[in-house]
Amino acid sequence: MKRLIPLTAMMMLLLTGCSVEGALDPKGPVAEKQLDLILLSLGVMTLVLVVVFVLFFWVIIRYRRKPGDEIPEQIEGSHKLEATWTIIPIVLLFIMAVPTVALTFNLEQEAKATEGDMVIQVVAKQFWWEFTYPEEGIVTAQEVYIPVGKKVVFELSSTDVQHSFWVPELGGKKDTNVGGRNVNYLALEASYPGTYKGKCAELCGQGHALMDFKVIALEQPEYDAWVQKMLTPAEVTVETELGAELFEAKCLSCHAIDPGMPSMGPNLNGFADRMFIAGWLENDAENLVKWIETPEDVKPGVLMPGFKDVLTREEIDEIVKYLQSLH
Amino acid sequence: MDWITTVDHKKIGILYLVTGGVFFLLAGLEAILFRIQLMYPMNDFLDAQTFNELVTMHGTTMLFLAALPILFGFFNYILPLQLGARDVAFPFLNALGYWTFLFGGLLLNLGFFTGGLPDSGWTAYPPLSTEYSPGFGMDYYSIGLQIAGIGTLVGAINFIVTIVNMRAPGMTMMRMPLFAWTAFITSILIVFAFSAFGVGILMLTFDRVFDGHFFNAAVGGNVILWQHIFWIFGHPEVYILILPAFGILSEVIPTFSRKRLFGYTSMVFATALIGFLGFMVWAHHMFTVGMGSVANILFAVATMLIAVPTGIKIFNWIFTIWKGSLKLTTASLFAVGFIPSFTMGGVTGVMLAMAAADYQYHDTYFVVAHFHYVIVGGTVHGIFAAFFYWFPKMFGRKLNETLGKITFWLFLIGFHLTFFIQHWLGLIGMPRRVYTFLDGQTGWNEMNFVSTIGAFLMGVATIILLINIIITAMKPKDAEADTWEDGRTMEWAMPSPPPVYNFKQTPLVRGLDAWWVEKRAGNDAMTPAEPLGPIHMPNGSILPVIMSIGLFIAGLGIMHHATWASIGGFGILAVCMIIRSLIDDPGYYIDPAEIEGKEVKAS
Ligand code: HEM
Ligand SMILES: [Cu+2]
Numbered sequence: 051m052k053r054l055i056p057l058t059a060m061m062m063l064l065l066t067g068c069s070v071e072g073a074l075d076p077k078g079p080v081a082e083k084q085l086d087l088i089l090l091s092l093g094v095m096t097l098v099l100v101v102v103f104v105l106f107f108w109v110i111i112r113y114r115r116k117p118g119d120e121i122p123e124q125i126e127g128s129h130k131l132e133a134t135w136t137i138i139p140i141v142l143l144f145i146m147a148v149p150t151v152a153l154t155f156n157l158e159q160e161a162k163a164t165e166g167d168m169v170i171q172v173v174a175k176q177f178w179w180e181f182t183y184p185e186e187g188i189v190t191a192q193e194v195y196i197p198v199g200k201k202v203v204f205e206l207s208s209t210d211v212q213h214s215f216w217v218p219e220l221g222g223k224k225d226t227n228v229g230g231r232n233v234n235y236l237a238l239e240a241s242y243p244g245t246y247k248g249k250c251a252e253l254c255g256q257g258h259a260l261m262d263f264k265v266i267a268l269e270q271p272e273y274d275a276w277v278q279k280m281l282t283p284a285e286v287t288v289e290t291e292l293g294a295e296l297f298e299a300k301c302l303s304c305h306a307i308d309p310g311m312p313s314m315g316p317n318l319n320g321f322a323d324r325m326f327i328a329g330w331l332e333n334d335a336e337n338l339v340k341w342i343e344t345p346e347d348v349k350p351g352v353l354m355p356g357f358k359d360v361l362t363r364e365e366i367d368e369i370v371k372y373l374q375s376l377h
Numbered sequence: 378m379d380w381i382t383t384v385d386h387k388k389i390g391i392l393y394l395v396t397g398g399v400f401f402l403l404a405g406l407e408a409i410l411f412r413i414q415l416m417y418p419m420n421d422f423l424d425a426q427t428f429n430e431l432v433t434m435h436g437t438t439m440l441f442l443a444a445l446p447i448l449f450g451f452f453n454y455i456l457p458l459q460l461g462a463r464d465v466a467f468p469f470l471n472a473l474g475y476w477t478f479l480f481g482g483l484l485l486n487l488g489f490f491t492g493g494l495p496d497s498g499w500t501a502y503p504p505l506s507t508e509y510s511p512g513f514g515m516d517y518y519s520i521g522l523q524i525a526g527i528g529t530l531v532g533a534i535n536f537i538v539t540i541v542n543m544r545a546p547g548m549t550m551m552r553m554p555l556f557a558w559t560a561f562i563t564s565i566l567i568v569f570a571f572s573a574f575g576v577g578i579l580m581l582t583f584d585r586v587f588d589g590h591f592f593n594a595a596v597g598g599n600v601i602l603w604q605h606i607f608w609i610f611g612h613p614e615v616y617i618l619i620l621p622a623f624g625i626l627s628e629v630i631p632t633f634s635r636k637r638l639f640g641y642t643s644m645v646f647a648t649a650l651i652g653f654l655g656f657m658v659w660a661h662h663m664f665t666v667g668m669g670s671v672a673n674i675l676f677a678v679a680t681m682l683i684a685v686p687t688g689i690k691i692f693n694w695i696f697t698i699w700k701g702s703l704k705l706t707t708a709s710l711f712a713v714g715f716i717p718s719f720t721m722g723g724v725t726g727v728m729l730a731m732a733a734a735d736y737q738y739h740d741t742y743f744v745v746a747h748f749h750y751v752i753v754g755g756t757v758h759g760i761f762a763a764f765f766y767w768f769p770k771m772f773g774r775k776l777n778e779t780l781g782k783i784t785f786w787l788f789l790i791g792f793h794l795t796f797f798i799q800h801w802l803g804l805i806g807m808p809r810r811v812y813t814f815l816d817g818q819t820g821w822n823e824m825n826f827v828s829t830i831g832a833f834l835m836g837v838a839t840i841i842l843l844i845n846i847i848i849t850a851m852k853p854k855d856a857e858a859d860t861w862e863d864g865r866t867m868e869w870a871m872p873s874p875p876p877v878y879n880f881k882q883t884p885l886v887r888g889l890d891a892w893w894v895e896k897r898a899g900n901d902a903m904t905p906a907e908p909l910g911p912i913h914m915p916n917g918s919i920l921p922v923i924m925s926i927g928l929f930i931a932g933l934g935i936m937h938h939a940t941w942a943s944i945g946g947f948g949i950l951a952v953c954m955i956i957r958s959l960i961d962d963p964g965y966y967i968d969p970a971e972i973e974g975k976e977v978k979a980s
Contacts, residue, residue: 071819072806073737087734088804095724102691102720109698110705110713113634119702127640127693135692136685143681146731150681151674153733158670176509211505212600214665214740218806222736225666228504229594232601234667251665251740251808253498254505256425259811330815350425350812 072218077246077267078239080160080221083153090149094142157222161235163203170194171205174213174226174250177257177349178316178329188280188309191316192329193264197273198243206234214251217265223251240267245325256351262329280320281309284376293372296365300357307376315354321376328352338370339363382917384468385877389475390454391771396479397446403486404438405839407431411812412795412832415825418816428812429496430514434486436499437518440614441525442482444756448621449478449532451763452560454771456536458868458875459554461545461884461891461903466538468915469957474532476925481525484932485517493517498810500607503592503600507584516585516936519578524928526571526578533567536560545867546906547886551645554866554890555638558645559624562652566613566620569656574610577603586936601666608659616655619751620648622759623690626712628866629762630694633709634701635863637890640693647686647693654683664732665739673732680730687723691716706861707781711762714789715755722750725800740810743803749796761788761842766861773854773873780845784838791834798824865890870903878912881905881972911966918962924953 076082163169171182172194181194196202206215208226216223217238224236240246250261268276286294297307306313324333328349331337341348343358343366357366380388411431414423423431453471457464465471488494495518497506506515540561544553553561581603583589590598631638638644660668660676694716703709725747729735738744761784769775802824807814814821856873867884868875870892884903888894895903931946933939 070805073804081737084734084737087731088728088737091728091731091734095728098688098724099720102695103717105692105695106713106716109695110703113698113701113703115635115702115704119635122634122636122701124637125639125700126637127643128696131692131696132640132643132689135688139685139688143684143727146727147678147681150677150731150733154673154677155670157733157736158673211509212502216808218737222733223665223739224736227667228600229598231594231599232667247806249806249808252502253429253810255509256429256812258429259425259808259813262815 073222075219076221077219077244078221078241080157080238081219083156084222087149087153091146094146098139098142157237160201160237161203163205163235163237167203167237168197168200169203169205170196172207172215172226174206174208174215174254174261176210176255176353177250177261177351179215179248179261179263180312180316182312183277186277186281188277188319189306189312189317190280190319192262192326193266193324194248195266195268195273195276196238196240197270198240198267200270201237201239204236204238206236211254212252213254213261215248216251217246217248219246220265225252238265240265243267243269243272257349260328260330260349262326264325264329279323279377283307283309283319284322286372287375290368290372290375293368293370293375296361296369297372300361301369304354318373318376322374323377335370335374338373339366342366342369379917381922382472382919384464384472384915384917386453386457386464386468386471387771387875387877389471390450390452392475393446393450393453393478396475396482397443397450400438400482401443401447402839404435404443405836407435407438409832409836411435412829414812415814416829417826418814418818418822420813423812425812426496429498429810430488430494432810433495433498433518437485437495437522438482439752440499440618441522441529442478442485444618444752444760445529446478447760448563448618448756449474449529451621451625451760451767452532452536455767455868456539456557456560457543458770458871458879459557459866460540460543460548461867461880461886462539462543463879463883463912464915465535466543467535469918469921470531470535472918472921473924474528474535476528476921477531477928478525478528480925480929481521481523481528483521484524484929485521487521488514488517500611501581501603502607503581503584503603504594506581507592513936516582519582519585520932520936523575523578523582524925524932526575527928529567530571530575533564533571536564537568540564545880545884545886548891551642552886552889552891554624555627555641555644555648556621556624556866559620559627559648562648563617563620566617566652566655570610570613570617573606574614577606577610580606582935586938601663604663604666605659608662609656612659612662613652613655615748615751616651618756620651622715622756623648625759625763625766626694626715629708629712629766630697631890632766632861632863632865633704633706633712634698635704636697636701637865637893638693639696639699640689641889643689644693647689650686651683654679654686658683658730661730661732661735664735677730677732677735681727684723684727691720691723706765707776707778707785708762708765708861710782710785711758711765714785715758715762718750718754718758718789718792722747722752722754725750738803740808741803742799742807742809745809746796746799746803749792749799753792753796761785767868768849769856769860770868770873770875772850773856774849774852775856775860776849777845780841780848784842784845787834787838787841791831791836791838794831794834795828796831798827802828859892863893865893867891867903870895878914878967878972881912882909883907909972911968912972913964913966915964916962918957920953920957924950927953 076085173180180191182189206226208228214223214225220238224234246265248263248265304315306317309319327333327337327341331348344356345352345354411428414420493512493514495514497510580591584592590596592598592600592603627638658680661680664673729738858872859869882905885906927946927949931943934942934946
């Protein structure tokens with residue numbers, strides 16, 4: 051017992067110091083329903099734990115061996131007691147099973163896209179995310195924009211290994227399967243504008259830990275403005291001409307700039323407005339140089355080659371200038 | 378030399394314990410290394426590849442080469458004694474099982490010397506484990522585990538036959554100690570589960586080595602097929618690990634409470650039911666793979682049901698102590714310490730089973746916390762309890778109780794410190810198997826730091842246990858037969874350690890807790906069921922080691938496409954099998970006069 055006091059105190063201290071985030075801080079109806087289910091089960095389970103702990107500490111304190119103890123009576127069992135701890139758990143499980151069944155069914159039902167639903171195709175690749183808006187004709191990467199208050203159906207697949215698409219604040223995850231035959235659908239909705247962290251949740255190789263993305267929820271008008279902007283390619287000026295040429299020569303074999311254009315590496319249309327490079331590194335000139343020179347240092351296992359020995363520092367600076375003009 | 382050729386179940390048991398123990402230390406060290414990496418955000422103590430390798434090796438080694446073999450060690454040593462048998466049913470196979478386990482384990486770890494360890498997680502999901510894992514790492518996994526798996530299967534079949542056929546007269550199934558019951562059910566689970574796994578890793582080997590297409594989606598294979606095969610093995614595997622621990626608790630708690638196990642019959646049925654349901658729930662590891670709501674719901678409800686028999690067990694243990702007289706030794710501390718920790722793992726298990734909520738938990742630190750509560754809080758606590766409990770029986774000396782209690786408290790505190798906080802980490806968004814995490818996320822740095830400190834404490838506890846073993850080994854052998862005074866089962870009726878032939882005369886069993894019954898009846902030995910006569914013993918044999926070496930060579934040959942090496946390896950195996958079949962080995966006899974002489978000397 052005594053040992054529990056400092057331990058609990060420490061836990062409390064820690065937990066109060068932490069903000070509540072992730073699954074515990076839902077920002078959409080799916081995550082909210084899931085949190086309700088989590089809290090229900092947590093409540094029932096805490097009850098179970100309390101009963102077990104009380105009985106447990108009672109017997110080990112009360113029935114500790116004392117000098118002069120007799121050999122205790124050899125009790126075989128008790129049908130009444132045993133029936134009690136068979137039936138009560140069944141009842142408790144029933145209480146939890148009903149909402150589980152309902153919600154599991156409901157979420158799957160929601161995920162079936164019907165006429166008029168907004169669909170975004172997600173393709174997970176080692177170690178980045180490609181997002182395609184088939185209606186609008188936009189292809190982007192790492193940062194996916196959605197309108198607030200609208201159900202969005204994500205169509206999930208992968209082209210290399212198994213990954214898993216997870217935005218804790220908006221709802222639980224679903225795997226992105228390879229092979230094209232087991233495409234998954236996941237419906238999420240953001241109730242508030244904001245930027246939500248997304249993660250790959252299935253071990254997928256060296257870069258797994260840093261395979262992050264962001265979901266950016268905007269009010270409808272702002273979202274529409276974003277779509278328009280993505281559809282209007284940035285102009286190349288005298289300033290960025292050199293960079294554009296170098297980009298075309300060295301980078302276009304993998305990347306694309308045109309809206310709607312799929313490519314082997316991420317489509318970089320609108321890159322200047324990305325918050326992060328490679329999904330996690332702050333998007334500024336210095337970091338961009340670092341990334342282009344040695345991407346392996348930013349995300350291990352990455353498939354983009356380093357350009358440290360291919361381009362001079364000046365050339366890389368030109369490319370960076372060009373990328374920063376891609377609004 | 379004797380140790381290499383032995384077929385004595387007691388020596389093989391000790392071999393299993395020592396080897397399993399060494400692998401346990403190795404896997405623990407791997408965990409400490411990657412916990413150091415996770416002590417700080419964006420730490421560069423380990424690189425991503427090394428981290429993935431260590432995580433994979435930690436999980437695989439702990440499950441296949443540490444926990445299970447250690448439990449096999451206890452089965453081997455204790456089971457025949459508890460049943461009043463001379464040995465297991467097939468002593469030669471028993472030795473073969475040990476040696477294939479050892480050489481399979483060595484093959485799995487060969488990457489430490491050649492570079493390139495398995496790196497796709499202990500679950501080895503393709504295509505990450507096939508096309509996307511070049512090098513030999515995953516070959517060590519699939520072929521190493523194949524060889525070790527032969528040992529596990531052979532061992533399990535051996536235990537089943539032993540339990541069915543070799544019980545002493547009077548020991549009906551319902552008078553069998555619960556430890557024997559759990560060994561029985563566990564072995565049945567192993568036969569079904571490891572067969573499936575064997576086929577699965579054979580398919581994996583084909584895909585990797587011979588360009589097979591089972592799991593290659595580009596040419597019509599299916600990666601999800603692997604997940605089903607893996608978990609149809611993988612879920613029973615976790616019950617394979619926990620049921621023996623249930624058995625251990627059901628021995629240790631009654632002994633130290635001086636009271637018979639509460640609800641023996643329901644314990645037996647609960648064990649069987651858990652074993653059965655354990656095969657019905659594999660897909661709860663795959664809720665997010667997209668099986669559809671019907672499958673998810675069925676597997677969710679089936680999984681939740683397992684909580685019922687598990688709950689029965691927990692309450693039965695608590696009520697064994699109720700009105701008893703509980704003595705707190707290190708062994709019983711570990712046994713009672715198991716109850717709250719394991720229960721916490723059990724309740725998170727039920728939470729994980731709720732499919733719609735599992736979409737949030739799956740593949741996060743919440744799952745890591747859950748299964749460590751059941752495996753460390755459960756299985757490992759059980760193993761420590763068994764170790765302190767049976768050590769005097771096996772080695773004739775009691776471990777130091779003071780050091781033992783220090784180990785217990787450090788381990789318990791370290792364990793909760795490491796894993797409790799991980800529930801929270803999972804809920805706020807930390808996926809499992811990440812080699813690093815970004816700075817500036819509220820709470821992540823502190824919680825990961827605390828978790829690592831806990832891991833260190835468990836490490837220190839283990840070192841103290843090692844010191845305890847060394848100190849104890851230097852003391853004289855002075856343990857009594859019934860060291861704990863209140864032993865209930867038959868192993869406590871024979872000297873510590875028992876002679877090679879176990880009971881001089883096969884004992885007669887007159888009730889549950891046979892030895893306790895005799896003591897209550899005022900006897901100071903088991904009643905013999907047969908007159909004193911010559912005892913037939915099997916001869917030792919070098920063949921099991923040679924056969925295992927043959928398999929090891931064949932395995933290496935296959936992964937390197939070295940045809941001659943594979944043929945050679947299998948050739949060695951075949952020759953040994955022919956020798957074994959053709960040459961008659963009548964064994965030898967120990968005659969009673971000699972026994973009498975020995976017994977006189979001993980007393
Ligand atoms: C009350 C009993 C139990 C229940 C209801 C239960 C339920 C579950 C569920 C639903 C999962 C899947 C979580 C996920 O991946 O999203 C899981 C994972 C796991 N459980 Fe249990 N479990 C129980 C007992 C045990 C025991 C006794 C062990 C081992 C001794 C165990 C070991 C594991 C392991 C190793 C995993 C992780 C698998 C992985 O993803 O690599 N569980 N459990
Ligand atoms: Cu991934």
